[in-house]
Amino acid sequence: MASEPLFARRTLVIWTAAAVVAFGISLFFLGRPDAIDPAGHTVESRSALGYAGIADILGQFGAPVIASHSRSRDRLGDGGVLVLAEPRLGPQTFDRARKLLGADAVLLILPKWDGVPSTSHPGWIQEADITNPYVPEFVLSLAASDATVVRGPPATSWDRNTVGISPEISAPMQFIRSDKIKPLVASGDHILVGEVERRGRRIVVVADPDLLANAGLAKPVNAAFALALIGRLRTGSGPVVFDEALAANGGSGPNILKYLFRFPLLAALVPGLVALVLLLWSAIPRFGAAEPQPPALESGKRGLIRNVGSLMIFAGNRALIVRRLVDATVHDVATRLHAPSQLKDRDLAAWLGRVGAARGVGVDFADIALRAEASGADRAALVVLALDINRWKQEMIDGPR
Numbered sequence: 592m593a594s595e596p597l598f599a600r601r602t603l604v605i606w607t608a609a610a611v612v613a614f615g616i617s618l619f620f621l622g623r624p625d626a627i628d629p630a631g632h633t634v635e636s637r638s639a640l641g642y643a644g645i646a647d648i649l650g651q652f653g654a655p656v657i658a659s660h661s662r663s664r665d666r667l668g669d670g671g672v673l674v675l676a677e678p679r680l681g682p683q684t685f686d687r688a689r690k691l692l693g694a695d696a697v698l699l700i701l702p703k704w705d706g707v708p709s710t711s712h713p714g715w716i717q718e719a720d721i722t723n724p725y726v727p728e729f730v731l732s733l734a735a736s737d738a739t740v741v742r743g744p745p746a747t748s749w750d751r752n753t754v755g756i757s758p759e760i761s762a763p764m765q766f767i768r769s770d771k772i773k774p775l776v777a778s779g780d781h782i783l784v785g786e787v788e789r790r791g792r793r794i795v796v797v798a799d800p801d802l803l804a805n806a807g808l809a810k811p812v813n814a815a816f817a818l819a820l821i822g823r824l825r826t827g828s829g830p831v832v833f834d835e836a837l838a839a840n841g842g843s844g845p846n847i848l849k850y851l852f853r854f855p856l857l858a859a860l861v862p863g864l865v866a867l868v869l870l871l872w873s874a875i876p877r878f879g880a881a882e883p884q885p886p887a888l889e890s891g892k893r894g895l896i897r898n899v900g901s902l903m904i905f906a907g908n909r910a911l912i913v914r915r916l917v918d919a920t921v922h923d924v925a926t927r928l929h930a931p932s933q934l935k936d937r938d939l940a941a942w943l944g945r946v947g948a949a950r951g952v953g954v955d956f957a958d959i960a961l962r963a964e965a966s967g968a969d970r971a972a973l974v975v976l977a978l979d980i981n982r983w984k985q986e987m988i989d990g991p992r
Contacts, residue, residue: 630708630716632677632800634658634833638716639806640706642676642833645817648808652818655830663834664694670827677702677800678837680730688837692733692794696824699734700797701727703765721763727798731767734787734794738769746778754784754823756816758802765799772796784820795824910966913973917963920980924987943987951991954983 630638635658637643646656657666663673673694679702680688691697706716727740742763749757753775764783772785775795783802787794801807803817821831852860925939934942944956962976 630706630714631838632702632704632804633835633838634674634676635835637714637805638706638708639804640677640704640716640719640800641805642674642803644805644808645803645814645821646831646833648814648818649821649831654821654825657830657832658835659832660835663691663832663836666830666832667694667696668827668829670696670825671829672696672698672821672824672831674698674700674821674831674833675837676700676803676833678730678834679726680733680837684837685733688730688733691834691837692789693792695792696826697792697794698797698821698824699730699794700800700803701730701740701765701767703727703800727765731769731796734796735769735771738767738772740798741766741768741781743781746781746783749776749778749783751775751777754816754819756812756819758783758807758813758816759810760799760801760807760813767796767798793824795820909970909973913966913976914963916977917959917980920984924984927988947983947987950987952983952986953991954979954986956983959983 630636630640632640632642634642634646634656646658649656659666667673673691673696675688675691675697677700678684678688692699702722704719705722706719709715709717721742724740724742728738731738731740742765744762745760745764751774758776766778766781766783767785768780769782769785772782772787774782774785776782776784783798785796785798787796797803797820802813802820807813808817825831921939921943925934925943928943928946930939930942940956940960947954947956959976959980962972963980966973966976
């Protein structure tokens with residue numbers, strides 16, 4: 592009797608599907624770009640430090656905005672603008688930021704504030720502290736290596752303003768000092784917005800992020816200034832792309848899957864995957880209860896006949912076995928038909944022949960007897976002889992069909 596399976600088929604299918612879905616979800620979260628703080632310096636943030644406000648304004652004026660987590664330069668299209676809003680750079684991300692500055696039009700906004708997320712209002716900040724000047728200077732070195740950042744009271748007037756709109760920024764106001772940056776909006780040697788040209792590529796640097804951040808856009812004049820500034824850079828129908836991968840207060844950790852496919856982890860990943868496939872391949876056929884082994888000898892009449900036949904084949908001398916089968920069949924038929932007990936051999940054969948003729952038996956008993964005496968090692972002839980003696984017995988007892 593076959594043993595019961597370890598799991599019902601329906602249960603097995605449900606659990607397998609759930610495992611596949613859970614594994615897929617885990618891979619999705621491991622492989623997605625680093626998480627972005629919803630209260631940080633990103634275009635998706637509606638906190639005082641975020642840039643969701645300028646994105647909404649640009650959208651109202653027909654300029655599409657993209658929050659990009661990868662391949663930001665490839666998304667610019669025709670005349671688009673790449674925005675690096677207050678990137679917090681480190682040794683591993685500095686080279687990536689430098690490559691992004693190779694776009695045709697880049698708006699680089701220097702960091703100024705560090706915010707603490709609110710515990711009572713998700714997406715808001717609880718407080719903001721001004722950052723160390725070293726942080727914006729490190730970002731500024733992407734555009735000009737000798738530039739410095741200074742802070743002070745807001746400028747009362749602008750000696751140079753190519754944008755045409757005077758912004759309003761609260762103290763402390765953040766400026767740039769540099770001989771290599773062309774001033775677009777400046778008061779003396781204090782540059783609020785400057786420009787660097789590199790082989791036809793334009794990099795506009797905004798010293799104070801309050802010009803474009805959500806908190807600064809509460810003043811309509813700043814919203815108009817930000818819209819005009821980005822409009823100067825956007826020369827075609829391309830989108831305004833905010834690179835979120837370098838956003839301030841960015842991901843809490845690296846993309847794990849990204850490093851699995853790099854050397855040296857790749858050298859361990861490939862044989863590990865091969866071993867996992869081989870393990871699954873070898874384990875799947877054995878899942879559940881072990882299959883029962885067939886019995887050494889079958890039970891029942893059919894099994895008994897088959898086993899006896901196998902033993903006879905193993906022992907050999909088939910002709911002798913068939914002759915004994917014929918003798919045993921003749922004795923059985925004579926007993927059932929109540930043949931005279933004194934009849935032996937030829938006399939009994941003659942009597943059975945007469946009875947068979949009287950009953951209309953279609954099998955010639957005399958021919959069977961001669962073939963049994965002359966039987967040899969021909970397997971086919973022995974099988975035919977065994978079938979004929981069995982048919983003769985049935986017709987002698989039950990009558991011809």
